[in-house]
Amino acid sequence: MNTDLPPDPNGDTAPWSGPGWVRRAGLVTMPAQTWNSIRLVPLVRETPIPGLRLDRRVYDEPSIVDVGDGAHYFSYIPHAFVARWEDDGDGMTASYGTRLLDRDDKGIGPAGMPIRVRRRMARRLAGDRLRFLPLHLAVEGYLALHFGGPQIAWEEWSKRAVTSGLSPREEQTYLGAFVGGLADALRLFEMHPGQCGALVYVADALASAFVVPHPDDYRALHATLIEDLFGELVYQYGRLWLPVSELAEPIDETAVGSLADLRAEAERRMADWADFHDELMAEEVFDQAGRHELVQRMRDVRLYRFLPSFTPGRPNHIGEQITVGKGAGQRLAYLKTFRLSETQIRRGHLLTKLAAHDWRFADTAASLGIDQGALALRIQRAGFGYLLRQDVLDHYRAAARSRGRSRR
Amino acid sequence: MTETIADLVACEDVLTFVNAAITGTGQREFHHGAYEQSLSLGFLHEYMQVNYRELYAATLALDINDHNAALIVRGLLTTARDAGEAQRRLEGRLVARRLETLPPQRVYRLFRALRRDGVNNRRTRAIMRDWLRARPDLAFDAVKYRSALKDAVRHAHLDPRALVPNAPGHVRDEIGCLLYGATGRPFTTPIFETWRQAHYAQEAVYKLPFTVAEGFAAAHGIPRKRFLERAEKSMTRLERLRLQGHAGQNKTTIDIDLATVSLTRLTTYVLSLPLDERSRRRGELTGALRAAARRAAGPEAGRWGRVAAVLDDSFSTVGSAEKRRRPLAVALGGHFLLEALAGEYVPLWTSGRADPLLLYPFGPTPLGTRVLDALDTAPDRLVIISDGFDNAPSGLATEVLRVWRTRLDPGRRVSITHLNPVFDAGDFDVRRLAPTVPTAGIRDAEDLLTLVELARFAEGRVGLPELRAHLDTRVAAFLDPAKPRPAKPVSEAEPVSEAENQIGEATAKTEAS
Numbered sequence: 001m002n003t004d005l006p007p008d009p010n011g012d013t014a015p016w017s018g019p020g021w022v023r024r025a026g027l028v029t030m031p032a033q034t035w036n037s038i039r040l041v042p043l044v045r046e047t048p049i050p051g052l053r054l055d056r057r058v059y060d061e062p063s064i065v066d067v068g069d070g071a072h073y074f075s076y077i078p079h080a081f082v083a084r085w086e087d088d089g090d091g092m093t094a095s096y097g098t099r100l101l102d103r104d105d106k107g108i109g110p111a112g113m114p115i116r117v118r119r120r121m122a123r124r125l126a127g128d129r130l131r132f133l134p135l136h137l138a139v140e141g142y143l144a145l146h147f148g149g150p151q152i153a154w155e156e157w158s159k160r161a162v163t164s165g166l167s168p169r170e171e172q173t174y175l176g177a178f179v180g181g182l183a184d185a186l187r188l189f190e191m192h193p194g195q196c197g198a199l200v201y202v203a204d205a206l207a208s209a210f211v212v213p214h215p216d217d218y219r220a221l222h223a224t225l226i227e228d229l230f231g232e233l234v235y236q237y238g239r240l241w242l243p244v245s246e247l248a249e250p251i252d253e254t255a256v257g258s259l260a261d262l263r264a265e266a267e268r269r270m271a272d273w274a275d276f277h278d279e280l281m282a283e284e285v286f287d288q289a290g291r292h293e294l295v296q297r298m299r300d301v302r303l304y305r306f307l308p309s310f311t312p313g314r315p316n317h318i319g320e321q322i323t324v325g326k327g328a329g330q331r332l333a334y335l336k337t338f339r340l341s342e343t344q345i346r347r348g349h350l351l352t353k354l355a356a357h358d359w360r361f362a363d364t365a366a367s368l369g370i371d372q373g374a375l376a377l378r379i380q381r382a383g384f385g386y387l388l389r390q391d392v393l394d395h396y397r398a399a400a401r402s403r404g405r406s407r408r
Numbered sequence: 409m410t411e412t413i414a415d416l417v418a419c420e421d422v423l424t425f426v427n428a429a430i431t432g433t434g435q436r437e438f439h440h441g442a443y444e445q446s447l448s449l450g451f452l453h454e455y456m457q458v459n460y461r462e463l464y465a466a467t468l469a470l471d472i473n474d475h476n477a478a479l480i481v482r483g484l485l486t487t488a489r490d491a492g493e494a495q496r497r498l499e500g501r502l503v504a505r506r507l508e509t510l511p512p513q514r515v516y517r518l519f520r521a522l523r524r525d526g527v528n529n530r531r532t533r534a535i536m537r538d539w540l541r542a543r544p545d546l547a548f549d550a551v552k553y554r555s556a557l558k559d560a561v562r563h564a565h566l567d568p569r570a571l572v573p574n575a576p577g578h579v580r581d582e583i584g585c586l587l588y589g590a591t592g593r594p595f596t597t598p599i600f601e602t603w604r605q606a607h608y609a610q611e612a613v614y615k616l617p618f619t620v621a622e623g624f625a626a627a628h629g630i631p632r633k634r635f636l637e638r639a640e641k642s643m644t645r646l647e648r649l650r651l652q653g654h655a656g657q658n659k660t661t662i663d664i665d666l667a668t669v670s671l672t673r674l675t676t677y678v679l680s681l682p683l684d685e686r687s688r689r690r691g692e693l694t695g696a697l698r699a700a701a702r703r704a705a706g707p708e709a710g711r712w713g714r715v716a717a718v719l720d721d722s723f724s725t726v727g728s729a730e731k732r733r734r735p736l737a738v739a740l741g742g743h744f745l746l747e748a749l750a751g752e753y754v755p756l757w758t759s760g761r762a763d764p765l766l767l768y769p770f771g772p773t774p775l776g777t778r779v780l781d782a783l784d785t786a787p788d789r790l791v792i793i794s795d796g797f798d799n800a801p802s803g804l805a806t807e808v809l810r811v812w813r814t815r816l817d818p819g820r821r822v823s824i825t826h827l828n829p830v831f832d833a834g835d836f837d838v839r840r841l842a843p844t845v846p847t848a849g850i851r852d853a854e855d856l857l858t859l860v861e862l863a864r865f866a867e868g869r870v871g872l873p874e875l876r877a878h879l880d881t882r883v884a885a886f887l888d889p890a891k892p893r894p895a896k897p898v899s900e901a902e903p904v905s906e907a908e909n910q911i912g913e914a915t916a917k918t919e920a921s
Contacts, residue, residue, distance in 0.1 A: 015662040031801030033772070042772075190438060190723040190799060246803045253811045262811055263780050270801055 025332035038185035043197035180238035202238035231341030429850035432831035469886035515555035515771025601871035715750035716787035776804025796839030
């Protein structure tokens with residue numbers, strides 16, 4: 001195995017993959033709110049998680065505020081968050097990958113990526129709203145973050161992936177604002193007291209999951225779900241304009257003989273919905289065969305990135321999570337996932353295979369059951385052409401052309 | 409008479425339209441934008457006008473809101489040729505009567521719309537002429553609504569002198585000069601002279617009606633604070649109420665006697681105050697709200713027995729920028745009115761809060777659970793005031809009401825009514841909770857009394873003959889206001905606002921002259 005690969009899952013990783021993770025993570029599913037083809041499922045915490053809050057600078061406050069009760073206090077900055085940090089002058093910087101910050105890190109901005117924007121755009125960004133990186137940068141850069149990439153070409157690759165995305169760009173990604181009805185659904189959403197998260201379904205396909213440690217953080221970040229990225233599938237589902245149906249079953253009136261019975265039935269109906277959602281609808285967020293990578297640790301607060309198994313044909317979610325506590329007391333404090341598009345899954349699949357075979361061409365081709373020429377072309381089509389030397393690639397292309405000709 | 413499907417459909421259509429005409433204003437609501445709202449409302453108007461013209465005209469006699477009344481008048485006048493002779497005569501009387509009860513600014517706006525549409529038939533001109541002639545003081549209108557009056561006079565080819573036959577000679581001579589903008593020579597009529605002077609002297613500005621004075625103040629560059637302090641005397645009561653918050657921002661005070669304001673306007677005002685101020689003025693505000701509710705309840709006060717209310721204060725009651733917190737204001741008004749009406753009263757807000765004075769839109773809408781809580785108190789009546797977007801969980805209220813009606817209370821021991829303050833553009837109707845529970849649109853909390861009675865009457869299936877009979881009695885009572893109106897014990901929604909305007913204008917006039 002290559003050393004760049006994330007470590008294998010061990011006892012340290014989150015315990016809540018698989019069905020029913022919502023409950024094990026300390027969250028309660030509340031009844032969904034629907035608008036056309038969008039279904040938003042609110043997640044509520046009974047008590048907020050102590051000791052971890054959204055960084056105050058995200059609220060446009062000058063420094064980290066000491067909560068004053070002596071509790072040690074960490075903060076986090078979500079991935080792709082754009083802000084003006086104290087130490088980098090006029091430029092806007094996007095946090096690149098979620099970061100954990102200690103109370104003492106007052107003056108230090110997160111590892112960032114300066115964004116060069118033209119004047120007009122900068123002025124538009126200057127409002128006091130929370131902002132996130134636009135469009136493809138977030139997800140593509142994300143993929144780059146998750147894979148170490150081959151040691152040799154890493155520098156070049158990550159630079160390209162970050163600044164211009166992977167080329168050729170075969171698939172399109174869509175801002176939440178372009179997903180039909182999502183803007184309205186978010187605007188009309190009635191937040192629950194104590195709400196710390198939401199799952200976004202478009203035509204009942206899970207588009208993203210979002211969890212924060214405190215209800216105030218959620219209130220601050222709710223509107224930014226509109227700036228999330230979604231793949232082709234979600235966009236197309238949004239275009240369907242099919243109102244999603246009520247999933248809870250009607251009350252069986254033959255079982256009701258009194259008002260108390262009716263109340264019991266109503267409560268059972270709500271509990272059934274929560275079970276159904278937790279067991280079936282939300283199950284796909286964490287892939288059993290996926291990998292977790294510990295990125296950062298501060299005392300018992302751990303930040304992970306996780307990758308799906310890149311199985312083509314099933315939903316794959318990539319994401320970041322922060323857990324607080326150890327062992328049985330471990331709680332899910334922060335979660336943000338993106339649903340990968342089919343092309344991204346294939347790309348990820350290819351990278352996984354390459355990485356698993358130590359970036360050795362012949363072995364990978366053999367494991368995929370194709371010859372080396374086909375693999376080279378496949379790599380090029382996936383947008384990784386620059387990983388191969390030009391003359392090598394040209395050789396395979398010429399071979400493919402002549403094969404095509406001779407067949408004719 | 410045997411009922412046909414067509415009759416049933418007609419009946420349903422009319423009830424739908426009435427609900428829409430009570431609640432819909434073509435403004436933006438929480439769930440739908442202004443464009444969708446007016447599109448949906450426009451469709452309903454056209455549909456009714458083409459298919460049920462008589463019934464469409466007859467709805468002018470009901471408590472529909474001013475926006476829809478103006479739309480109906482416009483529709484009827486535009487397509488006058490589609491009506492028969494007798495129908496045309498009846499329509500003429502209905503329109504004339506309705507215009508009397510509309511606030512003047514709405515009528516002038518209607519006249520301008522007719523001008524834009526190029527509607528200039530003989531009947532339209534006659535209606536405009538008669539309405540203008542019946543104005544109590546056209547000289548005042550000539551100053552306050554100068555350009556609108558000018559448009560009307562031009563459009564209907566009217567002679568301004570003939571519009572004020574009983575006024576003193578100088579008014580008859582000068583009204584035309586005023587309309588066509590002669591500001592050089594002094595006028596003899598005091599209000600005209602004040603208007604002329606206001607072009608040149610700041611002092612004269614404060615003697616003019618408030619809206620006109622505002623324009624002159626801007627032209628003279630008078631600071632807003634000083635202007636509000638001095639122009640306070642010339643405001644109408646509604647202007648006073650509307651400018652309360654504005655005056656606060658400008659650090660001045662405008663006196664308002666809360667005891668004279670109608671219930672829904674009062675609740676809207678209360679909800680516009682910051683929470684601190686509400687709790688500081690708790691005694692005063694609660695007193696005013698209770699008094700307004702008692703006035704609206706009238707002789708029915710305390711006679712409703714055990715009443716439970718499920719009142720919506722979820723986030724969606726925030727309304728929109730155009731109708732700020734309107735659904736919450738209606739629910740709050742309903743709360744105080746029901747309190748006055750009931751012998752024993754249990755209010756249940758969807759958020760679970762108990763202090764009605766400190767409400768603000770917040771949280772989801774668990775209507776189903778609250779309906780269960782309300783039924784637990786074994787009430788005689790259950791009133792639900794909500795926009796009908798039941799979402800925690802969605803559809804539970806429908807299920808609970810269905811099972812309650814079919815299994816637990818088939819004999820309708822508890823009378824349940826759903827009142828909905830929001831027109832749902834997507835459904836062309838107010839949003840309903842359950843087929844077994846009557847839903848009525850509500851615009852002002854004061855109408856609750858009539859609407860609950862009506863809904864009760866409509867709880868069974870209303871046939872078209874009954875509906876026609878009902879409309880006929882309402883039309884007869886409407887056209888002959890001397891007789892008391894049978895179906896409506898408290899009829900003060902529009903007349904009051906009109907009267908308020910009149911009073912306000914009268915005070916402004918005395919100041920001005």
